[in-house]
Each structure stands twice: as C-alpha cells, then as structure tokens.
Amino acid sequence: MRKYDQLVSSLKEKMDSGEYSAGIKIPSIRHLAAQYAVSKSTVIKALDTLEREHLLYSVERSGYYVVKTKQSAGKQDSTWIDFASSAPDPVVFPYVDFQHCINQAIDLYQNDLFIYGTSNGLPSLLPVISKRLMDYQVFAHPEQIVMTSGIQLALSILSTIPFPNGKQTILVEQPGYHLYLQYLEKNQLPVRGIQRTEKGIDLIELERIFREEEIRFFYTMPRFQNPLGTSLSKQEKRAIAALAEKYDVYIVEDDYLADLEFDTKRDPIYSYDQAGKVIYLKSFSKIIFPGLRTGAVVLPEELITPFSEHKRLIDIDSSMLSQAALEIYLKSGMFERHRDRMRASYRNRSKQLVASLKNDDQSAYQLGEWEPATHTHVRVDRSIPMNQLIQQLKKASVSIQPIDRHYLKAYQKDPIFQLNIWQVKEEQITRGVDLLKTVFQQITRY
Template sequence: MRKYDQLVLSLKEKIECGEYRAGMKIPSIRHLAAQYAVSKSTVIKALDTLEREHLLYSVERSGYFVVKTNQSAGKQDSTWIDFASSAPDPVVFPYVDFQHCINQAIDLYQNDLFIYGTANGLPSLLPVISKRLMDYQVFANPEQIVMTSGIQLALSILSTIPFPNGKQTILVEQPGYHLYLQYLEKNQLPVRGIQRTEKGLDLQELERIFREEEIRFFYTMPRFQNPLGTSLSKQEKIAIAALAEAYDVYIVEDDYVADLEFDTKRDPIYSYDQAGKVIYLKSFSKIIFPGLRTGAVVLPEELIGPFSEHKRLIDIDSSMLSQAALEIYLKSGMFERHRERMQTTYRNRSKQLVTCLKNDQGAYQLGEEDPATHTHLLLDRSIPMNQLIHQLKKASVYVQPIDRHYISTYQKAPILQLNIWHVKEEQITRGVDLLKTALQQIARY
C-alpha cells in the first residue's frame, strides 16, 4: 500500500474511533509528515482528499479540523408531526463547526471585537459577502452592502427612512411575511396589499397600482415565498424591474432562502434591474441557524447614507463577533459543505411531501410542486379550518392556517401552510395520510 493511502486510511480510522473528535484540530502538516515519514506534499494531498469527503475542513491560517457529521436530535418528541414550524431543524445546524469559527474569531479579531465597529459592518467581511452574493447573480460592490442584525431590522429601517421618490405607501404581497406585516400595522405605516397566488402576481394590477398610487416600495419574496412556497417566473421578474423603473418605485427583494435553490437559472429581480431600483436582502439565519442574526442589505447608492445613518442611531453596529465568525465560516469552505447538506436534506423532504400530496387532491389544491421547505394547500371553502386543525392536533399533527400572513384589511383565503423544516422523511407520509383522513371525515358531515 502506498504511503499516501496508508496516511488517508490511518487518519480515517482515528476520526472513526474518536481519537480525532468532532471540531478538534488535527496535527499540523509538518507534524504529520514527520510522524508518517512522508513528504509535506503527500500530507497535503491526503488532507485534501479527506476534505473532499467532508471528513475534515480547513480554516485559513489555522489548520484542519474534524467535521461533525452526525447531529443529535436532542429531546425532540417524535410522536408529533410538526407541519407548522417555520424554524430550521436543529438537527442540521452546524454547531461544532460554527463554534470553532467563533473561537477563531475571538483569536483573530480580538482587537476589533471589544470596541464599537462600523455601521456598515466588519470591513473585512464586506468583500467576502460581495463575492458570496455573486453565486445568486447579485453583483454589488462592498460599498453597497450593509450588514444588519437580521433582516427584520433592515425592513424596519427601510420602512422608516425617506426615499428619493418622496412617496409613502408600502405595497406588500398578500399573503406575505407575517412579522413584517405586523410591524407595519403596529406602527401605523401606510400599507396596501396585492394578491399573490400559486400563479404569481397580476402584472396589470401591479402596473395600475404603481401608476395611480404613491408607492414608496414593493416588498416581495420572488423565491419560495413565505407562506405560499411559490416562485415568480423569469418573465414576471423582468416585468417587475421594468415597472419599477417606469413608475419610480423601489423594489425590496427578500431572498431569504436563496441557498436552497436547485435551479441555477432562477435569478433574482436584482439581476434584471437596470435603473438601481432594487434593494436586495439576504439572510444567513435560515441556512446556518436563527441565533446568528446576521443579514446583508444591498442598497442603491442614494440610499446607502440614509440607511447607514439610521442604523447607527438605533443599533450602533451589528454583532462584530457574529460577523467575524461568519467571515471565517464563508472563507473556510465550511459554508459550502453545510449548504450541500441542507439542500439534500430539504430537497428529499420536499419531494416526498409533494409526491404524497399529489396522489389525492380532493378537498384541496396543491399550491407549489417544487418547494424548498414549504408549500400550501388551498382548501375547499366548505372545509371548516378550525375543525380540521383541532382534529389533526388530536392525531398529533401540527398544522396552521395562513391568517396571520394578511394585513387586517385584506380578505383571507382558506389556505393551509405545510412546512417540512421540522418533519423527518419517515414522518411525512404518515402526516399526509392523517391530513387526508381528517379531510375525508370532515367532508362526510
């Protein structure tokens, strides 16, 4: 057996037996070369092989570390099937990997972490984010990017600062992101809705609203919309960008789960913007874990100053520790490997969900046949929603209507949202069967 093969096999055995534990730094290249009596190039080749097999990951200027491959599900109650939760599954969180990044951040950025930073974000992180956004077909200079403590803060600032078009009303999709809708109504900000369905948006109605009403910006989720799970077509995105330019309306594009996209040809509205009217929002909370509370905002030049100034007054700066850890996580290659695991996990779940739902569409219409993490069912109006939810709860299945995803003045549709964030593959078929049984029983009466 070649020395290279012996080295790879030996390192694998040490990882499998626990001598090299998850998150642990393995000996240096120089140390391994001396220990196994091989050249440094042989060690580097072996480590690269183990990195490609997702057994190790490298951190710039630090070395190689063991990847944690099996996450503990903790004390999750497996008797319940939770189609209601929209939070990521803790089982796929990169705990150990990101913990290492935090430790590295403290060591590498200690002089920066214990003082107030800059309103726009950690300077060394901004070029990394700029490069990362290219993967989503968002080409922006670091100077256009502002890091925020979550996208909710970004939406709050955008809803407050004056816009160059001098307009006031905010246009939102109906249904739409419930926390933002609640924020707008709680603060009595001028808001109106436009219907979003499984077929997309009525572009003629959108143009009428842009033309006749004083719309400051239109907030939209073109990709895997929350709560519907649907995505706008390329033609719709091109049309929205053109209408924004024609009627001097800004677009706030929330691309919160871009990392779960499988269609490489599905680009954001930002990529079709010729007039600098699109504000692009990218969250890292869903793909890594919610507690990270780090988001990126790409702004047109005329909004950078007002946005940064307002952010400085209400937030001083976003967590420098989170930003420093995120920078290490993105640069090390750990993010790419984690994203691949997330894509595989949720792709398998969503395919199974759609397959089960398509088998029998009696009292409902399936809204999205290629969802990332959630879809919706449009129920027959003869089905009493509260009774259905109560009956499923007795069968240990959590579901929820989308009523909270509407502003108070908008007519609600009888839609049931189904999330697979927290539903394992082995639970999906049983959960859908229980849903169908409940619908059949209710339909008899």
Template structure:
C-alpha cells in the same frame, strides 16, 4: 459537489442517524478511499476535521471511532418528527461545533476589535467576502453597496421608516406575505397597501395600476420560495416588475431568504435585471441558524447614506463577533458544505410531504388551497402542520 464535501456529509449523517454507533470503529482510510473513489489524503482530511469537531476520535495504530453522545443530546428535538409549521432550519442539523470553531478563531484573529464599536456598514473584511459570495447568486455588488444588518428584519424596519428619494410614503406588500413585517407596518402606522399573490403570481396589470395611481415608495416581495405559498415568479414576471419599478419610480425590496436552495441555475433574482431600483436582501438565518442574526442589504447609491445613518441610530452596528465568525465560516468552505447539507435536509422533507399528499395532488393545487385559506382568514403558519396531518389520515 466535491468528494471531500460528499464524504463529510455522508459521515455526519451516518453518525447522527446511528449507523455509526457510539464507540464503533469507522471504516479504514483505505476502505473509505475505495468506497468514495477519492484519494487517501481526502479521507484523512475529512476524518481530521471531524475529530477537531469532536464527532470522532482516533487511537494510534488502531483507527477512528465514533464519539459517545453527550447526555445533553437527549434534549435535542425529535428528528423523527418534521415540523412543517416552521420555515426555520432543522435544529438537528445546526452547525454548532463548526460555528464554535469559527467564533474561537475569530476571537484569536481580531481580538479587541470585536469588543469595540464597529461601523454601520459592517465588518469591512466580511463586506468584501459577501461581495464575492453574492456574485454566486447573480448579485454583482461592490462592497460599498453592501450593509450588514441584524437579520433581514432590521433592514426592513429601517427601509420602512426612512425617507426615500422618490418622496413617496406607502409600502406595497404581497398578500399573503411576511407576517412580522405586516405587524411592523401596523405598529408604526406606516401606510400600506396589499396586492394579492396566488400560486400563479401577481396580476401585473394591477401592479402597474398601483404603481401609477398610488403613493408607492417601496414594493416588498419574495420572488422565489414565497412563504407560505412556496411558489416563485417566472422570469418574465421578474423582468416586468423591474421595468414597472423603473418606469414609475418605485423601489423594490427583494427578500431572497432562500436563495441557497435554488436548483435552477437559470433563475436569477430581480437584482440581476436592473439594480437602480432594486434593494436586495439576503438572510443567513435559514441556511445556518436563526440565532445568528446576520443579514445583508445591497442598496442603490441614492439610498446608502440615509440607510447608514438610520442604522447607526438604530443600533450603531450589528454583532461584530457574529460577523467575524460568519466571515471565517464562509472563507473556510464550511458555508458551501452547509448549503449542501441543508439542501439535502429540505429535499427529504419535500419527499415526506409528497408522500403525505393525496394521490394526484400537484404542488399548484396545494399552493392554491393555501391561497384559499388565506383569503378566508383561517390560514396561519401553524395550519401547515395541521393540514399535512389531516392529509395523512
């Protein structure tokens, strides 16, 4: 991580944690430069950015001071309580001020363009930015293959209902899996088949049998950081899934919603092993905030025209204001700094959960326990919170 980002994250955490109290003078520029081993200009840049976001203020010839908290801050969620029942980011670290700045900047830059109809594919300048961003996840996609959606949920809704070139009708899903997608399939009477997923993954022989004998048009999967199991596929399994999809003419919808939390630089998405049958889905809800409702779908050539037409009939376009603000958020470097901060937040949550588990419990055992709860139909997302509380008794 760059010194500038390290400095910004540390100061923000100290402000939120109360180490720098309201009205307290912050260390001098020289002191901070010595402490972090960086130049004075780096400290000045960090302080200036924090001042623009109204987290600190300056007094000429005196220094920088922490801003007094607004009365509304008392309504924010209790940061001492960790809700393990939700996969949403911690509301206490939502980038409110950063994104407010990006929204204001977007209005200044694009003016009337944001308040007229856009295109089904998305804001052209954002699509180009996403093409470069996705390369960081080993998803090398040309702009014409990327569609901006109102979250991954909209992309899944369109994919589930639109016809595919293979002429098949049935959707294959992992069990357990994303419950909102399951409810969507049930509500729209879309044929669906399940394949069991455990802490060890899925049975590839069973997958091949289903691909060969059933009318499977699309296999929806979460290869890494599966919810609720928390496990990821091994690289050999990813490659095997792609090979089977190509052999039996099945499309794979890869939901990579937590790609930003991946530590293993050698862990690639399914898309990296063959893009002709893989639909790559990326959400920004879990890394920024859920209310943003912006996602991205990378589509094979033979799906783009149909997907674009169905998206136009669904909502014409996704929020242009959100798209423009996200573009600025990424271009300015705020997104990279945000990734590091949310990564640190989840790391602290993981440490708390590890301390809460009984001595000797492994993550494999924990995931297996959740699989058992699913199999006897008593698991739901709220059970996670109850389970952790029980473990601490």
C-alpha cells in the same frame, strides 16, 4: 444483518446510551474499521448515513462529532409530526464548525471585536459578502453593502427613512411575511396589499397601483415565497423591474432562501434592474442558524447614506464577533459543505411531501404549485371549517399552520394552510400526509 447495518446500529446504541455523548468526537475511521472488522469504505458509508440523519456532524481535517440537541437522539418524540414550524431544524445547525470559526475570529481580531466598529459592517467581511452574492447573480460593490442584525432590522429601517421618490405607501404581497406586516400595522405606516397566488402576481394590477398610487417601495419574496412556497417566473421578475423604473417605485427583494435554490438559471429581480431601483436583502439565518442574526442589504447609491445614518442611531453596529465568524465560515469552505448538505436534506423531504400529497384524488383541497424547497401550501374548500380541521389533526398528533397571520387585518383571507418540512423527518412525511388525508375524509363525510 450486514456489517454496514450492524455498524450503524451499534453507533446509534452508543449515542443513545450516552457512551458517545453530545458534542464529543467519535473514534476515527481507521479505528472503527479495526474495531468492527470492516473496510474503511463501509465505515465512511455508515458515518455518511448517520450524518444525513443529523446524528453526526463532520468537521474537515478533524473527524465526526455527535450532534448537540436538547434531546438525546434516541429520545425524540417520533409520534408528533410538526408541519407548522417554520424554524430550521436544530439538528442541522453547524455547531462545531461555527464554534471553531468564533474561536478563530477571537484569536484573529482580538480587541477589534469588543469595541464599536463601523455601522456598515466589518470592513474585511464586506468584500467576502460581495463575492458571495455573485453566486446569486447579484453584482454589487462592497460600498453598496450594509450588514444588519437580521433582515427584520433592515426592513424597519427601510420603512422609516425617506426615499428619493418622495412617496409614502408601502406595497406588500397578500399573503406575505407576517412579522413585517405586523410591524407595519403596529407602527401605523401607510401600507396596502396586492394579491399573490400560486399563479403569481397580476402584473396589470401591479402596474395600475404603481401608476395611480404613491408607492414608495414594493416588498416581495420572488423565490420560495412565505407562506405560499412558490416563485415568480423570469417574465414576472423582468416586468417588475421594468415597472419599477417606469413609475419610479423601489423594489425591496427579500431573497431569504437563495441558498436552497437548485435552478442555477433562476436569477433574482436584482439581476434585471437597469435603473438602480432594487434593494436586495440576503439573510443567513435560515441556512446557518437563526441566532446568528446577521443579514446583508445591497442598496442603490442614493440610499446608502440615509440607511447607514439611521442604522447608526438605532443599532450603532451589528455584532462584530458574529460578522468575523461569518467571514471565516464563508472563506473556509465550511459554508458550501453545510449548504450542500442542507439542500440535499430539504430536497429529499420536499420531494417526498409533494409525492405523498399528489398521490390522491381529494377534491376538498388543492395543492399549491410545488417547487423543491421547505414549504408549500394547501388551499381548502371553504365548506371545511379550518378550526375543526386543525383540532382533528392535533388529536392525530399532526400540527399545521393556517396563514391568517400572513394577511393585513383588513385584507380578505383565503382558506389556506401551510405545510413546512423544516422540522419533519423524512420517515414522518408519508405518515403525516396519510393522517392529513384521513382527517379530510372524516370531515367531508359529514
């Protein structure tokens, strides 16, 4: 066995045994090189490998730490393959870095964090967010930005406040973000759907709806749409912005996975907006961790006051501690390092998934158009009973998620299921797809 492999194996054994327990700092590179009689470059290569496997986590100018997880690294259930979960993998959360930022925030801001702040957000954070949004081709003044306790809160406010166009109906994609659809129906708000497929949105139908119906705003996920995983083309985004201006309809653009984008030329609808009709939503939950509950909303000038006033009544202000920690995290360079690590991890998983799915001659299902992200969808022949498919896969220790919940109740549902790679390890993907194919063959054989 090579010295590199011996080192990796030895470090894993120490983590499994508890000698290197969760959260502690392991010995330095120099110490490990001397201990194992290897070069520093070999140690660095081994530590990088363990970091890619989410067993270690690096902190700049500090060292490497064992990742904190609910299960020890050697006791995770490797038999169950979870293609259903859309929650980020806990082992990639930047625990140590963000804990450091929280401690720094308390030392820096002290009492300011534990009293009521400003409803629009921590004043020192807003310019940092404004600068960060430039990376996504969103150029907005800090005065246009409001920080919220997650994007869900922002959507509920936008669905409640009156809009300058005086219109009432909210237009949503079908399928679309299930929690928002449930919110709209639960509160009996006027809503209607427009079909979105792997080919995009029918722009002729969209224009007809804008022209003939009283649409207040159109809620869309142009990038890596949930649940389909596809993105709108540049031409579609330009057209949507132009139609919004022509028919006085606002666009609520949910860009929740902007940080996982590899194509630097893929801009949001906001960048094509000439009339101030696009409201841009940016979440940090997926890229950092869901419990952060901090989102940014970029508003047209005429909506800033009504949005802020309504937010003050139901939220007073979003967590100052979270915002202060986020400010330090963004300014320190930790965010870029974590984002790049996340991109690489999910890109590798996504490429492996699509390669495994496309290497097949199945006629019973159709793979959605793929882009390297965190999820895609599979369209199943209507002759295949979805419940039977799910149960058969469950027996094979594979979970998948049908997308029925991503439709309004009255909308016709397509036979589609979603494949997420958020919590599927690279070494599980090929085996999971093979099991998926086997179950398809068993069902279609009869």
